[in-house]
Amino acid sequence: MKLTPTARDRISAFWMLLPTFLILIGFYLYPTLYNLELSFTDITLLRLRQGGDFVGLENYSEFLTSSSFLDIAINTIFWLTVVSVVLRLALGLVVALLLNSKFLQDIRMTTVARLIILVPWATPPVVAVIAWRWLFDPTHGAINSLLLSTGLISDPVAFLATLTTVWPAIITIIVWNTTPLVAVSLLAALQTIPEELNEAAAIDGATRWQQFRFVTLPYLMPTISVLGLMSVIWTFNNFVYVWLATGAGPGTFTNVLATEVYLKAFVDLRIGYSSAIGVVMAVVMAAFGALYFRFFGLSEMQDKVG
Amino acid sequence: MHLKTYLATAAVAALSAGMALADAQITFRFNDSEREEMRAALDEFEAANPGITVELQTIAWKDSRDQFLREAAVGQGPDVVHIAFVWTQEMAEAGIVKSIEEMTQYGEFPNGFDDFIATDLTMYDGKAWGVPWSADTWAMVYRTDVLAEAGIDELPQTWDDLLADSRKIKEATGKTGFSFAAANQVWFPLNYYLWSNGQAIVSEDGAGGYQVGASAEELAAAMDYFKTYVDEGLAPRSILAIDVPHDPALLQGLLDGSQAMALMPTNTYRQLLSAYEEANPGADVPFASGVMMGGSEEPKTHLGGRTLVVNANTEHPEESWKLVQFLTDAGLFEKHYTNQFPAQKTLLGQIEYRPEELGFSEQLANNTRTWGAYADSGAGVGQLWNLTSRAVGTAMSGQASSLDAANELVGEVDRLLEN
Numbered sequence: 001m002k003l004t005p006t007a008r009d010r011i012s013a014f015w016m017l018l019p020t021f022l023i024l025i026g027f028y029l030y031p032t033l034y035n036l037e038l039s040f041t042d043i044t045l046l047r048l049r050q051g052g053d054f055v056g057l058e059n060y061s062e063f064l065t066s067s068s069f070l071d072i073a074i075n076t077i078f079w080l081t082v083v084s085v086v087l088r089l090a091l092g093l094v095v096a097l098l099l100n101s102k103f104l105q106d107i108r109m110t111t112v113a114r115l116i117i118l119v120p121w122a123t124p125p126v127v128a129v130i131a132w133r134w135l136f137d138p139t140h141g142a143i144n145s146l147l148l149s150t151g152l153i154s155d156p157v158a159f160l161a162t163l164t165t166v167w168p169a170i171i172t173i174i175v176w177n178t179t180p181l182v183a184v185s186l187l188a189a190l191q192t193i194p195e196e197l198n199e200a201a202a203i204d205g206a207t208r209w210q211q212f213r214f215v216t217l218p219y220l221m222p223t224i225s226v227l228g229l230m231s232v233i234w235t236f237n238n239f240v241y242v243w244l245a246t247g248a249g250p251g252t253f254t255n256v257l258a259t260e261v262y263l264k265a266f267v268d269l270r271i272g273y274s275s276a277i278g279v280v281m282a283v284v285m286a287a288f289g290a291l292y293f294r295f296f297g298l299s300e301m302q303d304k305v306g
Numbered sequence: 307m308h309l310k311t312y313l314a315t316a317a318v319a320a321l322s323a324g325m326a327l328a329d330a331q332i333t334f335r336f337n338d339s340e341r342e343e344m345r346a347a348l349d350e351f352e353a354a355n356p357g358i359t360v361e362l363q364t365i366a367w368k369d370s371r372d373q374f375l376r377e378a379a380v381g382q383g384p385d386v387v388h389i390a391f392v393w394t395q396e397m398a399e400a401g402i403v404k405s406i407e408e409m410t411q412y413g414e415f416p417n418g419f420d421d422f423i424a425t426d427l428t429m430y431d432g433k434a435w436g437v438p439w440s441a442d443t444w445a446m447v448y449r450t451d452v453l454a455e456a457g458i459d460e461l462p463q464t465w466d467d468l469l470a471d472s473r474k475i476k477e478a479t480g481k482t483g484f485s486f487a488a489a490n491q492v493w494f495p496l497n498y499y500l501w502s503n504g505q506a507i508v509s510e511d512g513a514g515g516y517q518v519g520a521s522a523e524e525l526a527a528a529m530d531y532f533k534t535y536v537d538e539g540l541a542p543r544s545i546l547a548i549d550v551p552h553d554p555a556l557l558q559g560l561l562d563g564s565q566a567m568a569l570m571p572t573n574t575y576r577q578l579l580s581a582y583e584e585a586n587p588g589a590d591v592p593f594a595s596g597v598m599m600g601g602s603e604e605p606k607t608h609l610g611g612r613t614l615v616v617n618a619n620t621e622h623p624e625e626s627w628k629l630v631q632f633l634t635d636a637g638l639f640e641k642h643y644t645n646q647f648p649a650q651k652t653l654l655g656q657i658e659y660r661p662e663e664l665g666f667s668e669q670l671a672n673n674t675r676t677w678g679a680y681a682d683s684g685a686g687v688g689q690l691w692n693l694t695s696r697a698v699g700t701a702m703s704g705q706a707s708s709l710d711a712a713n714e715l716v717g718e719v720d721r722l723l724e725n
Binding site for chain 1: 401
């Protein structure tokens with residue numbers, strides 16, 4: 001039987017994609033399904049060899065009805081994700097515009113500024129958190145020293161142990177460490193905008209703000225939407241910043257889903273329960289990703305195809 | 307030709323077999339800070355036992371329990387592992403350690419297993435599963451010159467005295483009186499407070515079961531006691547983010563004389579004394595130790611310590627046991643592992659304490675108790691610890707009222723006990 005060119009292409013594509021599929025099945029699908037299976041059991045770290053008993057949806061119901069669920073959800077969605085992602089995108093845009101500005105070119109500082117902005121991004125998160133913990137330290141920290149010496153505060157502030165300052169402090173660390181990636185990505189997008197568009201807009205009498213609003217921003221939106229999606233998924237699931245900065249404290253004040261997974265799995269040893277939280281996190285992110293693509297990604301792709 | 311081939315093969319096989327017997331490589335996971343000293347000790351062990359080499363691994367204490375549980379469950383992990391007393395029963399229940407009964411076929415201890423303290427904490431299903439290695443407890447540490455500066459000439463005896471003296475020190479000198487790690491390890495002072503007032507997180511219910519050993523009101527009162535130090539500015543609010551008593555932020559205050567009183571375990575105190583002597587060679591040491599505070603009853607701290615266990619997956623049980631025997635020898639504690647007390651009655655009796663350490667000696671000899679019901683209840687000391695520390699943190703930070711935090715804690719401990 002003679003195959004059509006299309007069929008031959010499809011078979012070739014299948015064989016070329018097969019290794020990727022196998023890797024995805026082995027390293028993503030299987031662990032995901034295994035995690036799902038564990039989430040329906042009462043397995044603990046002490047009974048890994050014996051296995052757990054099937055408990056149905058008990059872990060899910062216990063977590064979703066627990067007294068701490070609402071606090072953890074608000075901490076994760078609002079503080080950790082929404083606030084930090086919005087700040088990072090906004091600051092990243094400002095930094096990108098600055099790096100792309102004529103002002104920096106005029107003073108011949110473009111390259112230096114671009115290198116400096118990369119330093120926080122090149123700093124590993126663990127190192128960043130430890131460095132900021134020292135900066136925030138009430139006794140020896142530079143921030144307290146500065147605030148005390150300028151008379152802005154009269155007593156040292158324990159930034160990471162005070163309810164009113166702990167979330168802003170964590171977000172400061174996250175934004176400092178991650179904004180450069182956003183800035184550099186937006187800078188690359190900025191440089192693809194044809195200069196003629198801004199010139200034409202200027203000739204038509206558009207102000208600087210109108211040029212930004214109706215020329216620059218639409219060009220940046222595909223990049224912003226992809227960066228937004230990546231940042232949300234990455235931040236929502238992030239464990240390192242909160243855990244290293246505060247250990248989810250003081251008390252449970254900064255506990256988020258990722259730290260709750262760790263606490264339940266490796267302090268309370270409840271692997272089954274912890275797996276259920278992991279599944280909830282995955283479902284939330286999958287739903288978010290689908291909605292996000294529905295409203296941003298898909299329409300952008302259609303625009304480009306169309 | 308064939309004969310030569312056979313001979314050569316036999317020679318290679320014999321050599322390989324000989325090497326396999328002679329070159330056992332075992333791994334010892336050791337989690338304390340004395341890594342260099344332990345390596346020096348292991349070098350001596352290797353010299354005395356040709357053919358056995360020991361790889362020394364170190365992992366943070368807070369991760370070590372989970373790490374070993376995960377590794378051993380899949381047939382991996384170090385051969386000899388350094389764990390906390392209270393984890394031994396969990397490890398035995400998980401089936402990942404060898405029983406002492408099985409291991410003593412390779413050799414007995416000079417004074418027998420009964421010479422070790424706290425062997426009850428190693429018992430599971432009628433057998434012992436670990437060797438108590440080092441013993442420790444917590445006691446009070448005082449900076450005597452700061453107390454003198456504040457006009458305090460008698461060490462506090464009760465929790466109320468401690469609070470009163472802290473206020474006096476703050477008022478007279480502006481310095482911190484008593485300060486403590488108020489995050490993860492607030493578990494210890496809170497329990498000491500409860501025990502000295504006849505309460506506990508878990509106690510026997512008198513009918514063969516277990517119960518929450520304090521009412522929500524009593525737990526709230528204990529939380530309020532420690533909260534007072536932060537609320538009144540007697541201790542810095544930053545202690546809410548400090549996990550351990552050897553945190554530099556806590557020790558620095560004692561070293562530079564800006565803090566008068568603390569509570570800590572033996573090895574931290576010895577490190578503190580060494581650090582002071584190193585920074586002030588030849589100077590008098592302005593430190594004293596004392597027994598923990600009392601309440602309505604006698605002061606009590608926990609009899610803590612470390613256990614050595616042999617991984618059930620080890621391929622070298624005999625060599626592993628030789629290492630355990632070496633590590634429990636008196637010479638190790640005299641020469642290398644000098645910050646710790648040995649967990650053997652005969653060796654404990656031979657310790658010569660420095661004058662600054664007499665409080666620890668008194669505490670260890672007469673004022674300790676084991677975790678007892680906490681461990682026996684099956685609730686899991688680790689889980690009780692986590693729940694309690696979190697609850698105290700929510701109260702001390704103002705996230706919830708002390709009574710709400712205490713009610714939440716009672717509910718959670720009840721749930722653990724029911725399960």
